[in-house]
Amino acid sequence: MKILHTLNKPPSHPALVAQLLHTCTPADAILLIEDGCYHALAPEQLLKATPQVYLLDDDARARGLADAGGDSLQRVNYAGFVALCTEYDKVLSWY
Amino acid sequence: MTHATSRSEHPDSLYLLVIQSTAPYAHSHAQEALDLVLAAAAFDLPVYYLLMGDACYQLLETAQPELNGRKNLSKMMKALPLYGVEHILAEAEVLQTMPPRISEHLALQSVNAAEIRHLIRHAQHVLRF
Numbered sequence: 001m002k003i004l005h006t007l008n009k010p011p012s013h014p015a016l017v018a019q020l021l022h023t024c025t026p027a028d029a030i031l032l033i034e035d036g037c038y039h040a041l042a043p044e045q046l047l048k049a050t051p052q053v054y055l056l057d058d059d060a061r062a063r064g065l066a067d068a069g070g071d072s073l074q075r076v077n078y079a080g081f082v083a084l085c086t087e088y089d090k091v092l093s094w095y
Numbered sequence: 096m097t098h099a100t101s102r103s104e105h106p107d108s109l110y111l112l113v114i115q116s117t118a119p120y121a122h123s124h125a126q127e128a129l130d131l132v133l134a135a136a137a138f139d140l141p142v143y144y145l146l147m148g149d150a151c152y153q154l155l156e157t158a159q160p161e162l163n164g165r166k167n168l169s170k171m172m173k174a175l176p177l178y179g180v181e182h183i184l185a186e187a188e189v190l191q192t193m194p195p196r197i198s199e200h201l202a203l204q205s206v207n208a209a210e211i212r213h214l215i216r217h218a219q220h221v222l223r224f
Binding site for chain 2: 012041
């Protein structure tokens with residue numbers, strides 16, 4: 001069982017991030033969307049939970065984060081978002 | 096970017112303090128804060144515009160919010176001095192986490208917690224978004 005966690009809140013919501021990290025296993029993936037993209041400025045905490053951390057490219061570029069996170073984050077477009085949803089057994093939204 | 100204003104620079108007279116603490120592009124709060132700042136300036140009201148917390152992300156100058164169907168607020172930020180808004184402030188603690196990404200064209204004042212407390216206490220009105 002592997003889960004795709006979507007996160008749409010910025011790092012100023014530490015309780016939400018803590019809940020996500022408590023439930024995330026290394027087999028899971030985290031997809032940063034909307035204001036969740038600001039985690040790309042300091043993604044280390046998320047990357048400790050799982051190496052699969054994705055960034056929705058349109059939302060990241062909208063926020064001036066075109067190159068944030070460097071190679072440690074994988075960028076996806078909307079088609080990639082859909083593909084991730086089908087690849088993982090469950091999608092869990094953290095909002 | 097210029098650094099912290101001294102307390103003596105804060106007028107102890109009438110001024111409006113607009114505090115924005117929400118991130119710029121997920122909701123309309125930032126747009127509303129900016130509209131209010133511009134409206135105040137249009138009526139020659141002394142206004143201080145303070146970005147706190149997530150609002151400091153508004154200073155990321157490479158933002159392309161058009162991708163999400165939003166207006167680019169960083170361009171509006173740069174235009175504020177043209178409308179007579181001279182006091183654009185941001186929380187020093189947050190700025191320290193993102194200095195290379197802030198527009199160098201913006202006359203931004205970095206303020207610490209003590210200065211923010213002073214600004215709030217001496218403002219005639221404070222509005223937070």
